[in-house]
Every structure is written in C-alpha cells, then in structure tokens.
Amino acid sequence: MLKLQSVVAYYGRILALKGVSLHVDRDEIVAIVGPNGAGKTTVLNTISGIVPPRSGKIIFDGKDITGYPTEALVEMGLVQVPEGRQLFAEMTVYENLMLGAYRRSRAAKKSEVAADLERVYSIFPILKERRTQLAGTLSGGEQQMLAIGRALMSKPKMLLLDEPSMGLAPLVTKSIFKVIADLRKEGTTVLLVEQNAKAALAIAKRAYVMETGRIVMEGLASELVRNPEIQRAYLGMGYRQIMEQPRNV
Amino acid sequence: MPIWNRKIERMERSELEQLQLERLQAVVNRVYRDVPFYRRKFEQLNIAPEDVQSLEDLAKLPFTTKEDLRDGYPYEMFAVPLREIVRIHSSSGAAARPIVVGYTRNDLRHWAEQVARILSAAGVTKDDVVHIAFDYGLFTGGFGMHYGAERLGASVIPVSVGNTERQIQIMQDFRSTALVSTPSYALYMCKVMDEMGVSPASLYLRVGLFGGEPMSESMRSRIEDRLGILATDNYGVSAVMGPGIAGECELKEGLHINEDHFLVEVVDPKTLTPLPEGEQGELVITTLTKEGVPMIRYRTRDITSIDRRPCRCGRTTARMSPVRGRTDDMFIIRGVNVAPSEIEALLYQIENIEPKYQVVLERENGLDYLTLNVELAPHMVTDQMQRLVELEETIKQRFHRVIGLTPRVKLVEPKSLENVDRSNRVIDLREKQQ
Numbered sequence: 001m002l003k004l005q006s007v008v009a010y011y012g013r014i015l016a017l018k019g020v021s022l023h024v025d026r027d028e029i030v031a032i033v034g035p036n037g038a039g040k041t042t043v044l045n046t047i048s049g050i051v052p053p054r055s056g057k058i059i060f061d062g063k064d065i066t067g068y069p070t071e072a073l074v075e076m077g078l079v080q081v082p083e084g085r086q087l088f089a090e091m092t093v094y095e096n097l098m099l100g101a102y103r104r105s106r107a108a109k110k111s112e113v114a115a116d117l118e119r120v121y122s123i124f125p126i127l128k129e130r131r132t133q134l135a136g137t138l139s140g141g142e143q144q145m146l147a148i149g150r151a152l153m154s155k156p157k158m159l160l161l162d163e164p165s166m167g168l169a170p171l172v173t174k175s176i177f178k179v180i181a182d183l184r185k186e187g188t189t190v191l192l193v194e195q196n197a198k199a200a201l202a203i204a205k206r207a208y209v210m211e212t213g214r215i216v217m218e219g220l221a222s223e224l225v226r227n228p229e230i231q232r233a234y235l236g237m238g239y240r241q242i243m244e245q246p247r248n249v
Numbered sequence: 250m251p252i253w254n255r256k257i258e259r260m261e262r263s264e265l266e267q268l269q270l271e272r273l274q275a276v277v278n279r280v281y282r283d284v285p286f287y288r289r290k291f292e293q294l295n296i297a298p299e300d301v302q303s304l305e306d307l308a309k310l311p312f313t314t315k316e317d318l319r320d321g322y323p324y325e326m327f328a329v330p331l332r333e334i335v336r337i338h339s340s341s342g343a344a345a346r347p348i349v350v351g352y353t354r355n356d357l358r359h360w361a362e363q364v365a366r367i368l369s370a371a372g373v374t375k376d377d378v379v380h381i382a383f384d385y386g387l388f389t390g391g392f393g394m395h396y397g398a399e400r401l402g403a404s405v406i407p408v409s410v411g412n413t414e415r416q417i418q419i420m421q422d423f424r425s426t427a428l429v430s431t432p433s434y435a436l437y438m439c440k441v442m443d444e445m446g447v448s449p450a451s452l453y454l455r456v457g458l459f460g461g462e463p464m465s466e467s468m469r470s471r472i473e474d475r476l477g478i479l480a481t482d483n484y485g486v487s488a489v490m491g492p493g494i495a496g497e498c499e500l501k502e503g504l505h506i507n508e509d510h511f512l513v514e515v516v517d518p519k520t521l522t523p524l525p526e527g528e529q530g531e532l533v534i535t536t537l538t539k540e541g542v543p544m545i546r547y548r549t550r551d552i553t554s555i556d557r558r559p560c561r562c563g564r565t566t567a568r569m570s571p572v573r574g575r576t577d578d579m580f581i582i583r584g585v586n587v588a589p590s591e592i593e594a595l596l597y598q599i600e601n602i603e604p605k606y607q608v609v610l611e612r613e614n615g616l617d618y619l620t621l622n623v624e625l626a627p628h629m630v631t632d633q634m635q636r637l638v639e640l641e642e643t644i645k646q647r648f649h650r651v652i653g654l655t656p657r658v659k660l661v662e663p664k665s666l667e668n669v670d671r672s673n674r675v676i677d678l679r680e681k682q683q
Contacts, residue, residue, distance in 0.1 A: 004269055006274070006302035018299040021271045023264075056302070205573055208271075214278045216297065218271055219538070227540075228333045 001026045001158060001189050002047070002078075007047045007056035016042040018213040019056065024158070027191040029180065031200035031221065033234055034210035040193040043197075044160045048080040048189075049073055060156070071191075077157030083166060085147035089136030093127050096135050096146055110121060113153075120149040123179060127216030141172035148179065158189040165196040177203050197234035201225040209234075250499055250560055253369035253401070255363070257509050258564045262557070265565070269512055270304055277301050277310070280543050283328040286321060287311070287545060288439025307512065307535060308523055312546045318488055322346040326542050329353060334606065340487055348488045350389075351541040358460045358650045359538050360493055362382055364397020364509045367496030370505055370564070371458050373427045375402030378453070380425035382416060382434055382525040383461065385409040390461055397493060403427070403651045409432070413441045422454050428457040432464040432472060432480070433585075433653050439475045439483065458483050460492055461574050463581070482571045486549050489534050495569055501508035503556055503568030510538050511569065514546070515555050518576040529554045529575050532569065550576045580619050580675055582610060585653050589674055592621070595651045601626050601640055605666045608675045612682040621648065621656040627663045 002024040016039045024030045032040045045051040047058055048069040058066045061197040073079075087096055097120060100112045121128035124145040130138060131226055135146060144164055151159055161180065165173040173196065181203045182189055194200035201207055201221040209217040209230065217224065224230050260268075280287040281298045290311040291297065300309055317576050326349075333553045334351035351435035352360065373379060379398040383390030384427060391409055398405045406423055408416050417438060419425065426433065435457060442449060446537065454476055458481035459469075468593050472480045485492035494511055506513055514523050515530040524530045532549045551572040559565045573581065579588045589608070596604040605624040610617065623644060629636075641658045 005267070005270065008299075018434065019274060019302050021267070021274055024272065043583075208275075209355050211278075215275050215283065216278045218275050219355070223358070226351075227355060231327070 001028075001061060002191065003057075003059040004047070005041070005057040005059070007043070007046055007058060008054045009042055009051050009056075010054060011039075011042050011051065016051075016213055017046065017053075020210075020213070020215055021056075022172055022187055022208050022215065022218070023091055025190050026186060027187060028206065029184050029192060030202035031192045031194055031197075031207040032210055033194055033197040033200055033207055033224075033230075035090050035233070036195065037212075038210040039213040040210055041162055042190070042213075044080055044162050044193055047073075048078065048160055049078075074156075076153055077155065079154050079156035079158070079159070080152045080160040080164060081147050081164065082102045082153045083162035085143050087135040087143055087146055087150070090134060092132050093132055093138070093146055094131040097131075097153050098129070100150035116155065118151055119175075120152050123152070123182070134249055140167050141169070141176065144168060144172075145179070148176075152183075152188075156188060158191065159183070160194045160230055161190060163193060163195060165194060165199055194232075197230065198225075203229075224238075250373065251369050252563060254365040258366060258505070258566055260565055262565065265508060266304060268509055269447050271274065272509075273304065273307065273535065274298070274301055276535070276537060276539070276543050277545070279328055279540075280545060284326060286317065286325060291612060294469065304512070307514065308547070310534065310535075310545050312521065312548050313531060313544055314548050315488065316412070318348040323349040324351070327351050328543050329540055336392075338389045338392070338487060339490065342580065350488060353540040356541050358540055359510060360393060360490060361396040361400040363490070363493030363510055364394055365376060365400040366507060367493055367505070368394075368397055368401050368403070368427075369561070370496055370498040371427075371638060372456055372479065372499050373398070373401060373403060377402045377403045377407065377426045377456075378418075378424055379427045379429060380406045380408055380409050380420055380423075380431035380454075382410060382428065382438075383492075389485065389487045393485065393491035393493060394458070394625075398429075410488040413438055414445060417442055417445060417447055420454065421447070424453040426453050426455050428454055428476075428478070430457070430459065431461040432459040432468045433462065435459065435472045435480075436468065437471075452476070454478050457481070458496065460485055460496075464571065484569065484572060486499070486534065486550075486551075487545070489537070489544055489547055489549070491534060493682075494534070495676075498560060500560065500562050502560060503570055505560065505564050505566045505568055506555075508566050509620065510536065512537055513555060513569065515553065516548075518552075526557055527554055529570075532572070550579075552576060562631070580608075580677065582619050583654055587619075587652055591651060592648070595647050596623065596644070599640075599643055599647060599669045601629050601636075602644070602660070603666075605664070605669065607666055607669045607673070610675065610677045610679050612677065612679040617679060619656045620656065620659060622659045622661050622666065623659050624666045629663075 004022050006019040006021055007017055008019055034040055046053050049068050060117045112129050127149055164176050178200050192200055204221040208215045277298045296309055323663045328616040333353050335354050336352040338350050340348040381394050385391030455478055457478050457480045464482050483496040485494050495506040497504050512535040514533040516523050516533050518531040532551045532553045534546045534547045553568055553569045553572050555567050577605050593604050603624040608624040609620040644658045645655050
C-alpha cells in the first residue's frame with residue numbers, strides 16, 4: 001500500500017534520511033523503532049509532504065506521491081497524527097473532531113459525518129463525555145485520543161502515527177495501543193513511529209529499526225522483539241554495547 | 250503441488266524487489282557498522298552504505314572470496330558478538346584454515362524456513378518420513394536439512410553417513426519415503442542393495458533431494474530409474490548458509506532460489522562484470538537477512554545461469570540452472586567434479602610417494618580416462634616390482650574412495666614432476682581427442 005524507495009531527506013541542513021526504503025502492506029501495522037534522532041519522525045514527515053525528499057520515491061496505493069502536498073494526501077486517505085498532537089487548545093473536543101472532517105465535509109453528506117463522529121465516540125467514549133470541553137483542558141492520554149479521533153474523521157486508509165505514547169503513563173499507553181490494534185482490524189493500515197519499542201513491537205506485524213538516518217534491521221516484530229541487539233538497545237534488557245569496533249569474543 | 254510460503258514464493262517481482270532493496274540496504278548498513286573487514290573494503294572503494302540506492306547499485310560493492318573468509322579465521326567476519334551466536338559450522342577439508350560460519354537464533358529460524366520451502370518444492374510433506382544421509386557435524390548439510398524437515402513437520406530420521414547396510418535396513422523398516430543425500434551416495438546405496446539382495450521396489454522411497462555435489466543428468470536418471478523416485482537437484486553453499494539456497498520443484502526446470510533471503514548475480518568470472526539474465530557465469534550471492542555472518546557479493550566459483558521468468562509450478566522466484574562447473578581449478582570427468590586439492594590431500598596420506606602429481610585427461614572411443622602421474626619418494630627403488638604394483642593399487646583404491654572413480658596410475662621417478670605447477674597440473678586432452 002505504501003512504498004518508500006531510497007528516500008533521502010534533510011532536516012534543516014542535516015542529512016536526516018540517508019536512503020530509506022520500506023513498505024507497508026494493506027491492513028498491516030508496521031513500526032519504525034530506534035533511538036532519538038534516528039530520523040523516524042522525518043520518515044513520516046517526508047511521507048506526509050511536510051519535508052520534501054531530496055531524492056527517492058514514495059508510492060501510495062500504486063501512485064507516485066513524491067512531493068505531494070499534505071492536503072492532497074489527506075484526500076487520498078493518507079493521514080498523519082503528529083507528535084505532540086497539535087490540537088486546537090481553545091476549541092472544544094467536538095470542534096477539533098469536526099476539523100478532521102473538514103476536507104470531506106463539502107462532499108460528504110451530513111449524515112455520513114455524523115455516523116463517523118459516532119464511530120469515533122464509540123472508539124473513545126471519553127471524547128463523547130468531554131465533547132464540549134476545551135481540548136487544552138484534556139489529559140495527555142485524552143489529547144492523544146482526540147488527535148487519533150480527529151484523523152479518523154477524515155476516513156483515512158492509512159494512518160501515520162508519530163510517537164503516540166509520548167508523555168503518557170504506561171496504562172494510558174496500553175489503552176491507546178489497544179485502539180490502534182483495533183483500528184487495523186477494522187481495515188485501517190498503520191505506520192507507527194515509536195521510541196517505546198516494546199509497546200510498538202507488541203502490536204506491529206513487522207518493524208524497521210532505524211539508526212542515524214538508516215534502516216539497519218527489518219523483520220517480523222515477533223522476531224525483532226527476541227533479537228538480543230534490540231533487547232539491549234531498546235527494550236532495556238542488559239547493557240547496550242557500543243558496536244563501532246565490535247569485540248567478538 | 251504444495252507451496253510452503255505462498256506469499257513469498259509467488260510474490261510479484263516488483264514487490265520482491267522492494268523487499269530485496271530494503272533488506273540489501275539494511276545488511277549493507279549493518280556490515281559497514283559491525284564488520285571491520287567490510288568497512289575497510291568500502292573505504293578502499295570509496296563507497297558509503299548510502300550509495301546503495303537501487304538493486305543495480307549492488308555492482309558497486311566489493312566481492313567477498315573464500316580467501317577473505319579464510320583470512321578471517323575464525324571469527325573476523327562475524328557481525329554480532331559470540332554470545333548471540335547459537336550455532337557454529339565450519340568447512341571441512343584439508344585446508345589449514347577452514348571457513349567458519351556462525352548462526353544467530355534468527356538465522357536458524359530463517360534457515361529452517363528456506364529448507365522447508367525446498368523440501369516442499371520437491372513434494373515432501375509432513376506425511377513423509379525423511380531419511381537424511383548427510384553428515385551431521387561441522388558440515389552444514391545434515392543439520393541444515395534436518396531442521397527444515399522438522400519445520401515442515403515430516404518425520405525425520407537423522408541417519409547421517411556410513412554403515413550403508415544398516416541405512417538400507419532402516420529405509421526398509423522405518424519406511425523412509427524421502428531420501429536426502431549426495432547423488433553419488435544414492436548410487437552407492439543402489440550398489441549395496443544389489444549386494445544385499447534388496448530390491449529398491451521393496452522400499453517406500455518416492456522422492457530424493459540431492460545436493461552437496463553436482464548431479465549430472467545421467468546420474469539423475471540412473472538414480473530415478475534404479476530407485477524409482479523423483480530426484481531433485483539442490484544447491485547450497487556452506488560459507489553462505491548451507492542447503493536451502495535453491496532447490497528444484499517437481500518440474501525440474503531449474504532450482505528455485507530463496508530470493509527474499511539471497512540476492513543473486515551472475516558475473517563474468519574474468520572481468521567480474523554482471524552478465525545479462527540467462528547467460529552463464531559465476532554465481533555471486535549476497536545474503537539479505539543473515540545476522541551472524543552476512544555476506545556481501547560472495548563469489549561461489551560455481552557456474553550457472555539465472556532465469557527470472559515465473560515457473561509453471563506457480564512460483565515466481567528466479568531459477569538457477571544446475572551447477573555443473575567451477576571457475577577455479579576443478580575439472581569434471583564422467584560427471585564427477587574433481588578438485589586438485591582433493592587429490593593432493595589423499596596423496597598426502599599415502600606412504601612412499603611424494604604428493605607431487607599431474608593429471609592427464611584423455612578421451613578414447615568416447616570415454617573419458619584420468620591418468621594420474623605420481624612422483625615416487627626418493628627412497629623407493631624402482632626394481633621392487635611387487636611393491637610398486639601394490640602402491641599403484643593403493644592409490645587407485647584411495648582415489649576411488651575419495652573421488653568416486655578409478656584412475657590410471659603411473660608412478661614416475663623422483664623429482665621428475667618438479668616443473669608441475671598450477672598451470673600444468675591438469676592437462677586436458679579430451680577436446681583434441683574427440
């Protein structure tokens with residue numbers, strides 16, 4: 001459904017992606033894990049048109065979307081939920097959600113939008129309770145739910161999730177990740193960027209491991225979670241060995 | 250016909266190439282980070298991992314040779330610390346420094362999957378009783394096939410090698426349905442069955458997967474006729490993985506390569522430039538998923554050609570033609586691949602001669618003959634006829650046991666082969682004598 005071929009991109013003057021290739025099949029959850037500064041978020045920003053790629057190709061639904069503006073991609077069903085959520089703090093939960101439907105509200109029937117709103121409320125009942133509350137007054141977990149809910153209002157085929165666990169308590173993270181897994185079952189494809197590798201690998205089918213702008217490993221999440229290097233580096237099991245000059249014995 | 254991994258083995262080429270590119274970039278990044286040998290090679294060629302932006306860019310990367318692996322003995326080529334290695338195999342052979350390969354847990358999982366696909370391609374299922382007559386030990390053959398057959402769910406008999414009469418007994422009693430061995434061992438088994446008075450028809454065998462050495466078409470048809478089975482050819486390289494790199498399906502129209510794990514090229518053995526699809530050349534393999542000892546552009550020295558057209562069996566993976574030749578000093582006589590190093594090794598073990606020799610290949614009335622000129626040790630006096638005859642006989646027997654054919658042996662005076670070197674060690678007169 002989504003393919004990246006040797007994407008090179010700069011973050012300011014820094015070469016942030018040094019030729020990244022990855023793919024996400026329909027109905028898959030794919031995770032990108034790796035340390036801070038590896039380029040994970042830049043991958044999402046490059047896909048969603050926020051950062052223009054210097055070279056390489058991005059293909060979505062069989063179409064070359066390299067360099068497409070974000071709005072066009074949202075219309076095609078490729079929607080990013082940004083890190084830090086970027087909600088409108090002075091607007092209510094309901095208003096934030098309706099903004100998500102904005103792109104299609106002209107074309108879509110009111111009844112359809114209403115049905116989608118009900119769906120989001122059923123996924124996140126807390127948002128219904130708080131629908132008249134200002135977004136800025138929500139807890140971190142609720143804000144994350146609102147950010148995902150707003151993205152769902154645009155009826156995405158594929159969600160790009162940037163650090164959904166950021167700043168959340170473990171229990172809240174768990175419930176957010178449960179929702180992500182459920183979304184996949186309902187037919188939304190997900191590309192997930194996470195520093196919380198443990199949570200990400202638990203719901204993803206496949207994963208890529210990034211390091212300094214490069215992918216150094218890929219495979220089934222079930223395999224990667226048992227990989228000693230991943231365990232050391234990202235799952236807090238044992239100490240990370242500096243690998244520049246490996247001592248093999 | 251069962252296909253073990255329908256998603257991968259029937260993948261569209263564009264999807265497969267996407268997967269290959271992703272994995273190629275990841276493995277290149279890893280070897281650059283973790284294997285000083287490769288970092289050095291990359292730096293010498295002035296290339297960085299990010300220069301690999303397409304599958305075609307593979308051609309920019311350095312080759313890896315058997316000598317590189319020997320120089321790296323034992324652990325220099327390893328990309329992970331030893332504590333992540335759960336299995337170590339090594340090449341046998343007389344070489345002072347063998348090739349050592351380590352496997353991580355994940356490597357072993359992938360290996361079993363690769364072998365399961367190949368067994369499945371030959372028609373083996375979980376209902377089969379698989380008789381594995383490959384050596385279980387440092388050699389990759391036994392264990393490699395074993396775990397693949399277990400993954401498949403077959404009933405595996407790890408017979409290993411030797412005690413052929415007992416093996417035949419086991420095949421009868423345990424009702425082995427699939428045989429895994431070298432083709433020459435299968436033919437040897439036929440001979441022993443004759444001696445034992447066992448009719449192959451009384452066995453339950455229906456399929457055989459052969460590997461470990463080249464299988465000529467005449468060998469294949471002899472095996473198929475005598476054992477009444479389907480015989481498939483399989484390809485593996487111990488330095489790269491072991492068995493499981495490629496194997497024939499029941500149609501026997503080339504060996505299906507596990508392309509999601511191995512990226513193959515065929516290069517001109519002299520210029521080392523990649524050749525177009527279909528042309529014969531040296532097979533070069535890059536591992537795409539290996540963690541323990543990844544290989545970038547490993548020169549196998551095996552001669553083959555690649556066909557990327559989908560097979561009638563439904564698989565879309567590329568197929569390689571059966572390997573019948575080597576780019577190095579090996580020569581082929583009567584379907585037998587002979588390495589001069591093997592001859593040297595066997596001569597070393599025989600007393601009263603020097604391990605100095607010359608091979609002459611000749612053709613008489615359409616049949617090939619091998620004459621082995623061997624230098625006598627200085628203390629051997631040539632008038633002891635009886636001893637010389639015995640010595641010739643010993644050489645013939647050893648040669649037959651190791652190589653699989655009987656040479657004509659000519660004992661020559663001490664020091665008379667002093668001018669023999671690599672260029673004239675093997676004299677092939679067969680083309681002229683046709």
